[in-house]
Amino acid sequence: MHNAESIRLHCERADEAGGVATVTGPTPYVHFPGTAREALTFYGDVFGGSVQLHTFEEFHRSDGPAEAIAHGYLSGGPVRLFGADVAGDERPVRCEGVMLSLLGMAAPSTLTTWFSRLSEGGQVVDELQTRPWGDSDGQVIDRYGLHWLIGFEGSGSD
Secondary structure (H helix, E strand, C coil), X not given: CCCHHHHHHHHHHHHHCCCCXXXXXXXXXXXXXXXXXXXXHHHHHHHCCEEEEEECCCCCCCCCCCCCEEEEEEECCCCCCXXXXXXXXXXXXXXXXXXXXXXXXXXXXXXXXXXXXXXXXXXXXXXXXXXXXXXXXXXXXXXXXXXXXXXXXXXXXX
């Protein structure tokens, strides 16, 4: 369970890092099936920034393995994402009917790289390609089950 204590610690750490934790839009909080450390580290490598990980032991939780991730997040990069390992009767992520949109979030070359990296070990749903209206987009479900929509204006060769 993600409680007020973990959120309070997140905000305190953001303050200590030199800034207040501000919200610019919804931030996905993903429950991973025991793969939060691996997944968040992968996303940190793909998107840049740093990865902050806090264990069940660190949060004095006894409802899962001590080394499991109770709260983790990406910081200092262009993509915001929170995550944790499931505990007890919590259910892990299952993306159906929702995509995480990265439309126009970076330069076309960066978005193309993100698409390629997210597809490693995942499934390309729709290739990143130029559409009849002139813009480019594609969809991929990454190795951790998150469904991404990535795109940019134009063909990316501009």
